[in-house]
Amino acid sequence: MSSEDGERSGRLKKVITDENIKQxxxxxxxxRKLKLNEIADTLKISTERVHHIIHEYLGMRKLCAKWVPRELTFDQKQRRFDDSEQCLKMIKLQSVGKHNSRLVRLWRLYFGMRME
Incomplete structure (x- = not known):
């Protein structure tokens, strides 16, 4: 009788590998509309492990039935910053009162607030 474990049939214990993460x-x-169980069936690993890899290793989440990165990249953040700066410059160059009132009206309509 041996105290060591012998070979077992079934799935491998280590499924979180670089190869699986890349696949x-x-x-x-x-x-991007792929489902967890479709990925799990293709790679022959559990849906729980697929979920763990997607969320913890790839940093993604499901949004509107699509997988998207959880956080913005530096380039995406920079683009938002540049767009905001450009909007502020446009507001300063134009008639502030006229533009401001349009902006407030649009904001109220967008958020469903009643005009006074």
Whole structure:
């Protein structure tokens, strides 16, 4: 009788490998509407492990039935900043009162507030 474990049939214990992470990432980039169970069936690993890899290793989440990065990249943040600066410059160059009242009206309409 031996105290060591022998070979067992079934799935491998280690499924969070660089290869699986890369495959899942590639699958998601090819089809952002892919479901967890479809990925799990393709790679023959559990949906729980697929979920863990997507959320913890790839930093993605499902939004409106699509997988998207959880956080903005530096370039995306920079673009938002540049766009905001450009809007502020336009407001300063134009008639402030006229533009401001349009902005407030649009904001109220967008958020469903009644005009006074």
């Amino acid at each position: 899942i990432h590639k699958m998601i980039l090819n089809d």
